[in-house]
Amino acid sequence: KQQKQQKQQKQQKGKQQGKQQQQVSDVITPRAKDYSQWYLDVIAAGDLVDSSPVRGCMVIKPAGMGLWEGVREALDKRIKAKDVQSAYFPLLIPVSFLSKEAEHVEGFAKECAVVTHHRLRTVPGGVGVEPDPDALLDEPLIVRPTSETIIWHMFGKWITSYRDLPLKINQWANVFRWELRTRPFLRSAEFLWQEGHTAHATGEEANALAVEILDMYAEVCESLLAIPVTRGAKSASERFAGATDTYTIEGLMQNGWALQCGTSHFLGQNFAKAFDVKYQTRDSGLEYVWATSWGMTTRLIGALVMSHSDDAGLVLPPRVAPMQVVIVPFPCKDPADASAVENAVASLKSALLAAGVRVHVDSRDHLRAGAKYFEWERKGVPLRVDIGPRDVVSGETKVSRRTDGAKLPLPLADSTAAAAQLALELETMQADLLAKAQARIAAQTFELDSYANMAARLTGEDEDQSGGSAGFFLVPWADNAENEATIKGETKATLRCFPFSEQGKEAGRKCFYSGEPATHMALFARAY
Numbered sequence: 001k002q003q004k005q006q007k008q009q010k011q012q013k014g015k016q017q018g019k020q021q022q023q024v025s026d027v028i029t030p031r032a033k034d035y036s037q038w039y040l041d042v043i044a045a046g047d048l049v050d051s052s053p054v055r056g057c058m059v060i061k062p063a064g065m066g067l068w069e070g071v072r073e074a075l076d077k078r079i080k081a082k083d084v085q086s087a088y089f090p091l092l093i094p095v096s097f098l099s100k101e102a103e104h105v106e107g108f109a110k111e112c113a114v115v116t117h118h119r120l121r122t123v124p125g126g127v128g129v130e131p132d133p134d135a136l137l138d139e140p141l142i143v144r145p146t147s148e149t150i151i152w153h154m155f156g157k158w159i160t161s162y163r164d165l166p167l168k169i170n171q172w173a174n175v176f177r178w179e180l181r182t183r184p185f186l187r188s189a190e191f192l193w194q195e196g197h198t199a200h201a202t203g204e205e206a207n208a209l210a211v212e213i214l215d216m217y218a219e220v221c222e223s224l225l226a227i228p229v230t231r232g233a234k235s236a237s238e239r240f241a242g243a244t245d246t247y248t249i250e251g252l253m254q255n256g257w258a259l260q261c262g263t264s265h266f267l268g269q270n271f272a273k274a275f276d277v278k279y280q281t282r283d284s285g286l287e288y289v290w291a292t293s294w295g296m297t298t299r300l301i302g303a304l305v306m307s308h309s310d311d312a313g314l315v316l317p318p319r320v321a322p323m324q325v326v327i328v329p330f331p332c333k334d335p336a337d338a339s340a341v342e343n344a345v346a347s348l349k350s351a352l353l354a355a356g357v358r359v360h361v362d363s364r365d366h367l368r369a370g371a372k373y374f375e376w377e378r379k380g381v382p383l384r385v386d387i388g389p390r391d392v393v394s395g396e397t398k399v400s401r402r403t404d405g406a407k408l409p410l411p412l413a414d415s416t417a418a419a420a421q422l423a424l425e426l427e428t429m430q431a432d433l434l435a436k437a438q439a440r441i442a443a444q445t446f447e448l449d450s451y452a453n454m455a456a457r458l459t460g461e462d463e464d465q466s467g468g469s470a471g472f473f474l475v476p477w478a479d480n481a482e483n484e485a486t487i488k489g490e491t492k493a494t495l496r497c498f499p500f501s502e503q504g505k506e507a508g509r510k511c512f513y514s515g516e517p518a519t520h521m522a523l524f525a526r527a528y
Contacts, residue, residue: 028378030311035255040184042305045378046314049184056182056189060298063379064185066322067301068192072172074224074320075194075296078216082209084168084196089150091173092141097149101274107241111177113143143176148242148267148293151197152275159289161280162201166209170196185302186259186528193297199289201279203268206290207245210266213294214247217262225300226317226433227251227307228441229261230472230523232497237481240293244268250496250523252441253306256470258496258525261303264294302528307437314380315402317433318426324358325422326381328372330388331365337389344392344412348385351419357426377402382429383422385410403429444471451475451487451513454524458491472525474502476518478511487513493524 028045029037043049048064060068080086092115099105117131144150151169159167176190185191196213200206214231221227229249239246243265251261272278272288279289308315318324329345332338345361352359360381362372369386376384384400391397391412398407399422408425410418448454457469473493484495498520506518 026374028311028313031254036183038311039302039306042309042313043184046305046380048301048305054189056179058182058184058188058190060192063322064301067304067316067320068298070320070322071220071224071296071300072194075216075220076172078220079170079194079196082168082212082216084170084198086171087169088171088173089144089147089154091144093144093147093150095140095142097153098142100149101242101271103242103270108145108177111145111179113176113178115141115143144173145175145177146293146295147171147173147175147195148197148271149275152271152277152291155197155199155289156275156277159199159277159279162282165199165201165279165289166205167199168196168209169198170194183302185298185300185305187299191298193295195293195295198292199272199277200291201281201287201289203266203290206292207266210245210247210264210292210294213264213292214249214262217264217294217296218249220296221249221251221261221300221303222434224317224319225304225307226319226430226437227261227303228434228438230497230499231501232499232523234263234497235479235481235484235495235522237484238495238497240265242267242270243293244270248497250472250525251303251307252444252472252525253303253528254440255306256444256526258472258527259299259303259306260496260527261300262294262296265292267291267293308433309380313378315433316380316382318382318430321380321382322358323360323379323381324426325352325360325383325385326376327359327361327385327387328369328376329361329363330369330386332389334389337392340392341387341389344387347415348387348412348418351415352422354416355419355423357419357423373400382426385422387412399425401425401429403432441472445474446471447474449476449509449512454493454512455491458493458526470526472496472523474499475512475522475524476506476509477520477522478514478516479519480514480516483513487524491526493526496523496525496527499523 028041031038046063047061050059050061052059116137117135118137119132119135120129121132123130155167158164172194174190174192179187179189182188198209218229218231221229229251231249234246234248240263245266247264249261251259253259269288269290271291277289278286281287327345327349329341332341349359349361380402382402385397387397395411395413397410397412399410400407410421412418454473488494502521506521509518511518
């Protein structure tokens with residue numbers, strides 16, 4: 001009897017500890033208290049990633065991968081519509097390739113992982129394995145940090161004549177860059193992306209495509225992810241290594257910090273010259289081709305989280321949400337009630353699928369309804385529909401919106417009409433999220449003529465202050481790399497871009513920092 005009591009006490013203690021652990025894991029740090037921890041808590045609550053045994057690398061779980069697949073599907077359609085073909089290039093690149101383009105090697109050398117042996121061996125007289133000294137490679141290989149070098153090696157084989165141009169290639173792949181300070185999605189050693197590479201007969205055609213791709217990226221951010229972005233050109237200090245011009249889309253997160261959401265590069269003839277890629281012109285001349293490269297990464301998932309989520313968890317724009325509607329049927333003891341609820345759920349699910357809505361039925365019987373509501377709220381599912389026996393009898397139930405918690409009436413008698421109503425509500429929520437983000441960014445964008453004013457606003461500001469005085473600072477600027485570096489050192493703000501839509505407004509104005517005649521309108525911000 002005593003042993004039985006001890007066993008029961010241990011079981012009860014285990015249950016209490018389990019509840020305590022659950023309570024701890026259920027807590028999401030408020031944004032206003034600690035923004036960086038809030039971000040990590042929301043990602044954990046949404047079950048998007050897990051840590052891996054490799055430092056700096058993350059395991060993207062199904063919920064996170066579903067978001068990336070949504071981005072990939074939307075982007076891939078748009079890329080292919082521009083007559084870009086898919087290809088795949090090796091993960092390993094000869095180290096000599098990287099050194100062919102001087103600026104490129106300078107930009108990536110410190111981030112490269114290097115492979116030096118082609119096999120392992122058992123440790124002599126010990127346990128474990130080690131590189132086999134007899135398996136040293138003739139030339140070390142790097143794990144791709146980006147693919148320009150190996151792609152341009154291949155372009156040299158594929159391009160001989162103007163008839164081969166333009167050549168437009170895209171690959172979906174992973175890349176690896178050693179990072180000392182990592183954060184899920186925002187900065188990791190390994191990440192997923194698409195990288196496009198094109199070759200053209202003229203610089204005008206190449207540059208036009210680079211800008212066109214940037215517009216495509218901006219459209220994906222705004223229409224799919226409800227993330228407003230600013231389009232512009234990078235300063236010389238912020239350009240991609242080896243590029244003539246880098247174009248960027250910059251988002252602004254809820255704490256007033258900027259995030260680069262995508263880039264497109266006009267490479268000029270730099271890589272063509274480095275890899276001797278020439279083509280025969282129509283008049284039998286020989287010229288170097290002109291090039292672009294462009295990419296978007298899983299960093300967009302981090303931007304999505306920080307743009308819309310709240311202290312209750314993820315908030316997902318409906319168009320990218322892997323699950324747009326979750327139906328929660330109430331458990332029924334009476335078989336007749338259970339059958340009626342089951343039929344109503346099946347009918348609504350069928351109508352939603354027919355309407356193109358991604359829907360899930362949470363029929364788990366080991367969880368109470370409240371626990372299910374809590375879970376789906378944290379995971380950011382846009383709409384939740386509850387169906388019980390009373391709802392079936394009345395012919396009406398409630399649909400709950402994730403964005404504001406509002407409960408709206410939903411008729412059940414006509415499943416097709418109900419599905420149409422839910423589809424319309426999803427589009428309304430998508431538009432509302434974009435409008436809300438646009439209003440937030442407008443309120444956090446400051447046009448200034450004084451550096452002292454910007455510096456004062458940023459004094460004491462850090463990542464963990466949600467809103468505050470941080471934000472975009474639009475200023476007249478006399479382009480100067482030394483002054484740009486000084487401002488970064490003093491305020492930690494970087495020159496994000498020269499916004500396309502603001503150029504021309506600098507005419508007749510003085511630089512906000514040096515007092516010299518302004519050459520551009522520039523956008524400064526603290527940034528991830």
